[in-house]
Amino acid sequence: MKNFVILFFLFTVLTAVVHGARRCDYKCTKSDGNVCANNGKCIHLFPSHCQMEKYNCLFPQKAFRKIETWKCNENSMPLCAVSDL
Known part of the structure; x- marks a missing residue:
């Protein structure tokens, strides 16, 4: 019974991961x-x-929101480093 519970848990986690990846499979241009x-x-x-x-779909804990384009050209806030993404 213990092995069944462990297998069921692993199956549930893996299924969620696969479906989550598919959910975020955007075809962007x-x-x-x-x-x-x-x-x-x-x-x-x-x-x-x-x-x-x-x-935002792949990294909901680090989600971005759109702001005015000119704000990316001024120094009011730091640009993200690769480690921030």
């Missing part, structure tokens, strides 16, 4: 232009709104 976004710690320029949504 660069057609909608750059999007300046903020996550409360830094700003990042995404190649498209779709790319930002895909990132």
